[in-house]
Amino acid sequence: MPRYYTEEHEWIEVDGDVATVGITDFAQEQLGDIVFVEVPDTGAELSQGGDAAVVESVKAASDVYAPVDGTVTEGNGQLEEDPALVNSDPEGEGWFFRMTLSDKSQLDGLMNATAYKVFCDAL
Amino acid sequence: MSDDRDNGEAAEVATATLPLDAWHRAKGGRMVEFADYWMPIQYEGIMAEHLWTRENAGLFDVSHMGQLLLSGDGVAEALERLVPGDISALKPGRMRYSLLLADDGGILDDLMITNEGDQFGIVVNGAVKWEDIGHLRESLPDDITLNHNEDYGLLALQGPKAVDALARLVPDAANLVFMQAMPAEWQGHAIGISRSGYTGEDGFEISLPNDALEAFADALCAMEEVKPIGLGARDSLRLEAGLPLYGHDLDPAIDPIEGDLGFAIGKRRREEGGFPGAARILGHLADGAPRKRVGLLVDGKLPVREGARLFDGEDEIGIVTSGGFAPSVGAPIAMGYVPRDHAVPGKPVAAEVRGKRVHCTVAAMPFVPHRYVRKQGG
Numbered sequence: 001m002p003r004y005y006t007e008e009h010e011w012i013e014v015d016g017d018v019a020t021v022g023i024t025d026f027a028q029e030q031l032g033d034i035v036f037v038e039v040p041d042t043g044a045e046l047s048q049g050g051d052a053a054v055v056e057s058v059k060a061a062s063d064v065y066a067p068v069d070g071t072v073t074e075g076n077g078q079l080e081e082d083p084a085l086v087n088s089d090p091e092g093e094g095w096f097f098r099m100t101l102s103d104k105s106q107l108d109g110l111m112n113a114t115a116y117k118v119f120c121d122a123l
Numbered sequence: 124m125s126d127d128r129d130n131g132e133a134a135e136v137a138t139a140t141l142p143l144d145a146w147h148r149a150k151g152g153r154m155v156e157f158a159d160y161w162m163p164i165q166y167e168g169i170m171a172e173h174l175w176t177r178e179n180a181g182l183f184d185v186s187h188m189g190q191l192l193l194s195g196d197g198v199a200e201a202l203e204r205l206v207p208g209d210i211s212a213l214k215p216g217r218m219r220y221s222l223l224l225a226d227d228g229g230i231l232d233d234l235m236i237t238n239e240g241d242q243f244g245i246v247v248n249g250a251v252k253w254e255d256i257g258h259l260r261e262s263l264p265d266d267i268t269l270n271h272n273e274d275y276g277l278l279a280l281q282g283p284k285a286v287d288a289l290a291r292l293v294p295d296a297a298n299l300v301f302m303q304a305m306p307a308e309w310q311g312h313a314i315g316i317s318r319s320g321y322t323g324e325d326g327f328e329i330s331l332p333n334d335a336l337e338a339f340a341d342a343l344c345a346m347e348e349v350k351p352i353g354l355g356a357r358d359s360l361r362l363e364a365g366l367p368l369y370g371h372d373l374d375p376a377i378d379p380i381e382g383d384l385g386f387a388i389g390k391r392r393r394e395e396g397g398f399p400g401a402a403r404i405l406g407h408l409a410d411g412a413p414r415k416r417v418g419l420l421v422d423g424k425l426p427v428r429e430g431a432r433l434f435d436g437e438d439e440i441g442i443v444t445s446g447g448f449a450p451s452v453g454a455p456i457a458m459g460y461v462p463r464d465h466a467v468p469g470k471p472v473a474a475e476v477r478g479k480r481v482h483c484t485v486a487a488m489p490f491v492p493h494r495y496v497r498k499q500g501g
Contacts, residue, residue, distance in 0.1 A: 032355070033170040035448040035455075036424050038477075054477065056426050058169040058448050059355050083424070 004107055005116035011091055012067040014107065022095040023055065023064060023086065026120045031057040034086045039075030039097050046070055046099060048106055053096050055086065068106040070099040141186045142276050142333040146340060150351050158249035160187040162354050169355035173450040176322060176360060180285040181352035182343050186276035189252030190330060194242040195267040202243065205262055207379060207398040209389025215240040218302050218317055222379055222387055223255060228400015229375035230382060231258060237304045237317060248369045276336045281326030284348040289327050292342055296327060301495040309339065321357065323364025323493045362456060363449050365418060365488025371429055372416060372444040372458055380407035383416040415466035418488040421455040425481055427474040433459060434473045440465060443474055451491050
């Protein structure tokens with residue numbers, strides 16, 4: 001399944017008309033110990049670049065943005081009990097939410113894994 | 124994802140580097156701007172560094188803080204016109220926490236004052252050190268000499284094993300008790316050691332020449348009980364210890380009684396007054412201040428941070444001035460200001476975080492017991 005990346009360090013993995021969203025390993029490394037994650041409610045309408053979730057590390061709260069337009073179908077309930085999953089497995093078990101895609105053409109504006117690695121290396 | 128909820132302030136002046144800048148970077152320190160300096164926020168991670176310090180010994184570089192030296196005839200009396208502590212009664216080799224006060228009794232800074240025998244040493248917060256120096260120069264008589272000792276850095280070694288580690292380099296340091304200080308020598312360098320700190324743990328602060336900092340830090344970090352610790356853990360450790368951070372929990376609008384720092388008003392000074400804002404401060408001491416700094420235990424896992432508004436029902440009653448996840452408590456904690464009638468342990472209040480109400484309970488501080496060594500062999 002294709003996986004795309006944003007310049008704000010979210011990843012989105014697309015499977016047909018639905019996608020899973022999380023933050024990248026680079027992002028969790030920058031944030032440090034994550035102590036709380038607020039995922040969007042099921043049914044929430046997201047717009048590309050808009051606030052979607054909040055991740056709190058020991059030191060600060062940070063916004064997580066929607067990589068594309070769509071509707072939330074599920075938040076990762078496991079993060080409520082175990083927010084540190086975002087540190088230990090950010091691009092797997094530590095996913096944030098699932099969503100439908102309203103406009104798949106928005107994916108064209110995102111980076112693939114290679115481009116994202118180049119982007120991070122330049123930071 | 125972005126860090127835009129950080130309370131980062133744009134630097135107005137060029138950010139300075141600490142004498143140990145390269146050392147921090149080589150140790151893996153992630154450098155951030157703080158008090159106009161590049162400082163390490165963390166090395167391996169705030170949580171691990173915090174817990175390490177509570178169980179072992181953590182080395183903090185606090186060389187951004189201002190180290191001032193005051194000398195001249197009548198220096199104690201001159202200082203007493205600016206701070207509410209009993210400085211005249213401070214014996215050589217002893218130190219005291221005190222407050223630099225504005226004319227209206229508001230807190231300009233909190234500081235440590237040490238009687239070094241022939242002079243007084245003062246350590247002030249890095250973020251306001253230039254303002255402090257200006258205020259002191261303006262307010263002290265001309266025959267008092269004020270030196271800003273920029274040739275010395277300051278390290279803090281904190282935690283239950285700090286004494287074991289430091290005694291290997293300076294054996295006499297183990298003879299100090301909490302809030303005592305002494306001059307010492309290390310590899311030919313004149314250094315100053317006090318048994319004090321900002322974590323609630325036993326520990327020391329060591330003032331030493333800039334060109335000796337790296338060798339001293341290396342000598343400590345070569346010991347198995349010592350690791351370098353960043354600003355992030357320094358903040359969570361002091362929050363658990365109930366210690367206020369100037370510019371956040373204390374500011375010029377807050378007086379010592381509101382700030383729950385009445386212990387810093389010396390007994391004699393309570394009777395005699397003669398410090399800035401004495402009428403207001405002694406009034407609050409006698410009758411209670413209208414608001415007070417308190418600790419807050421937070422229900423659930425959502426951190427309540429600086430700036431969160433506090434409510435009792437629909438009434439907005441106060442504000443959070445520091446807060447975050449407390450690694451040794453295992454839950455979020457905070458401190459903030461509430462009206463006098465709410466400043467009672469057990470009192471429920473609600474904090475507003477992103478439009479949601481989070482239930483909190485006013486709590487006695489410290490959140491984690493202090494472990495200062497007050498008596499030798501005690």
